Amino acid sequence: MNIKKIELFFFGILFSMLAQLGHAEAFHPGGAPGTQTIDGYNALGPKVEQPIEFPHYTHANVMKINCMYCHTYARRSAVSGIPRLDKCIGCHKMIPEVRDRPRIKKLFWYWDNHISIPWKKVHDLPDFVRFNHERHIQRFYFQDKRPVREVCGYCHGDVANMTTARRVKAISMGWCIDCHKKDHQISKVNLKTTNGPNDCWMCHK
Amino acid sequence: MSLNNLIKNWTSFRSRRPYLDQYKNADYKWAMVIDLDACTGCNACTTACYAENNLPVVGKERYEKGHAMHWLRIERYWGEGESVPVDMVPDRGAQFLPMMCQQCEAAPCEVVCPVGATHHSADGLNTQVYNRCVGSRYCSANCPYKVRYFNWWQYADTAWPNPLELQLNPDVSVRSKGVMEKCTFCVQRLRESMDHAKTDGRLVRDGEVTTACAQACPTSAITFGNLANPQSQVAKKWKNQQIALEKDEQKKDENLRGYRIFEEFRTYPSVVYLERVRDLEA
Ligand code: SF4
Ligand code: SF4
Numbered sequence: 001m002n003i004k005k006i007e008l009f010f011f012g013i014l015f016s017m018l019a020q021l022g023h024a025e026a027f028h029p030g031g032a033p034g035t036q037t038i039d040g041y042n043a044l045g046p047k048v049e050q051p052i053e054f055p056h057y058t059h060a061n062v063m064k065i066n067c068m069y070c071h072t073y074a075r076r077s078a079v080s081g082i083p084r085l086d087k088c089i090g091c092h093k094m095i096p097e098v099r100d101r102p103r104i105k106k107l108f109w110y111w112d113n114h115i116s117i118p119w120k121k122v123h124d125l126p127d128f129v130r131f132n133h134e135r136h137i138q139r140f141y142f143q144d145k146r147p148v149r150e151v152c153g154y155c156h157g158d159v160a161n162m163t164t165a166r167r168v169k170a171i172s173m174g175w176c177i178d179c180h181k182k183d184h185q186i187s188k189v190n191l192k193t194t195n196g197p198n199d200c201w202m203c204h205k
Numbered sequence: 206m207s208l209n210n211l212i213k214n215w216t217s218f219r220s221r222r223p224y225l226d227q228y229k230n231a232d233y234k235w236a237m238v239i240d241l242d243a244c245t246g247c248n249a250c251t252t253a254c255y256a257e258n259n260l261p262v263v264g265k266e267r268y269e270k271g272h273a274m275h276w277l278r279i280e281r282y283w284g285e286g287e288s289v290p291v292d293m294v295p296d297r298g299a300q301f302l303p304m305m306c307q308q309c310e311a312a313p314c315e316v317v318c319p320v321g322a323t324h325h326s327a328d329g330l331n332t333q334v335y336n337r338c339v340g341s342r343y344c345s346a347n348c349p350y351k352v353r354y355f356n357w358w359q360y361a362d363t364a365w366p367n368p369l370e371l372q373l374n375p376d377v378s379v380r381s382k383g384v385m386e387k388c389t390f391c392v393q394r395l396r397e398s399m400d401h402a403k404t405d406g407r408l409v410r411d412g413e414v415t416t417a418c419a420q421a422c423p424t425s426a427i428t429f430g431n432l433a434n435p436q437s438q439v440a441k442k443w444k445n446q447q448i449a450l451e452k453d454e455q456k457k458d459e460n461l462r463g464y465r466i467f468e469e470f471r472t473y474p475s476v477v478y479l480e481r482v483r484d485l486e487a
Pocket of ligand 2 (some may be wrong): 305
């Protein structure tokens with residue numbers, strides 16, 4: 001081992017030590033050090049390969065379609081729902097000019113073969129967690145009249161600027177609680193508390 | 206609370222009625238009435254509870270070891286003494302009593318949990334947070350009604366072989382080995398109806414939500430509802446029986462049938478039983 005190599009070697013050690021120091025400073029609940037963090041929480045979820053690379057950007061941003069046009073159940077049930085295939089086809093039958101694009105071809109292939117698209121879950125909560133879309137949408141969209149992209153974006157990020165969605169918020173317990181602790185203005189239906197519930201059995205099951 | 210503190214304040218600790226005033230202005234206080242006169246011991250409630258709450262059927266062998274997982278059991282008693290001579294009505298001597306968590310207001314199980322996994326919710330439920338439970342089973346030892354069940358085996362792996370897992374209720378978690386389980390008045394149903402009610406800007410109406418056991422009972426022996434709403438069936442029945450939640454000693458008419466089990470332990474249970482009336486002449 002010549003001098004240069006030894007120097008390099010020590011440099012390497014020093015460097016990795018420094019890097020570890022840097023990691024130790026940030027707080028990574030539930031996440032491996034080195035992954036992207038938002039507000040101290042490990043946030044960027046795994047990239048999910050969908051059967052069709054669905055461009056949220058085109059639909060939600062360019063076409064300005066309300067998120068709840070496709071995710072119908074968000075306003076009235078716990079789950080927001082993956083749109084049924086006939087919802088996609090209902091529109092795309094009327095748009096012949098994009099009919100020859102590969103993704104749309106794939107879409108019609110599923111339709112013609114009577115197979116529903118096997119979408120993969122991007123925001124997958126543990127089985128012991130009960131999250132309710134209804135309450136959040138009712139509170140912030142219908143009562144507080146905030147824009148839908150903002151309301152959905154609290155948890156899902158700026159989906160309107162994504163192609164296939166990817167988890168960009170932590171969606172961990174501490175992250176939920178952080179928001180529930182915030183003071184939200186009292187509204188007609190929610191007269192007693194200004195913040196979200198704090199009881200274990202509101203979210204756990 | 207240190208031991209010194211506890212001994213010093215023992216009297217006040219014992220006479221404490223923690224939730225005496227909590228429900229004066231509260232929206233919800235879930236409670237139950239079980240009419241033993243109507244109960245035929247058919248076990249429909251138990252079955253419904255199994256189905257609703259993802260309870261595993263453990264099998265004979267484990268049942269014999271006391272590893273059963275029924276959150277609701279039908280207790281069977283035989284008449285004794287002069288009031289109900291067994292030999293007189295041998296086929297009708299048995300008396301049935303559905304026993305589930307009594308949702309005590311001063312729950313003995315709550316104070317002993319080392320990790321606070323069992324706690325009291327604002328609407329008067331004794332809840333169990335399965336993720337937090339470390340399986341000390343101290344709560345079970347302290348429960349006078351013996352309605353807490355310990356998951357001794359990883360039942361989740363064996364109780365629902367494919368495709369039986371499709372019958373599981375997605376609103377209830379499938380508990381793993383090493384946690385204490387119990388009835389929580391089908392809290393998943395309560396939460397759902399409370400959510401919908403909140404969206405509509407009202408309170409849950411009487412009869413809008415009920416527990417699985419009450420729903421399944423063929424004789425409607427079980428009444429479930431919101432005690433904080435004086436118009437509810439449950440509140441009316443409690444009142445008719447002259448039973449008040451915050452009292453441990455009920456002074457009431459001799460002819461009334463209502464009672465709460467082990468009231469003298471000052472657990473302030475939320476379940477009222479109506480005594481069975483027997484006609485020995487028939
Ligand atoms: S009946 Fe037992 S488990 Fe239920 S609240 Fe009372 S002490 Fe706890
Ligand atoms: S209230 Fe629900 S959990 Fe409790 S015994 Fe009845 S069915 Fe079972």
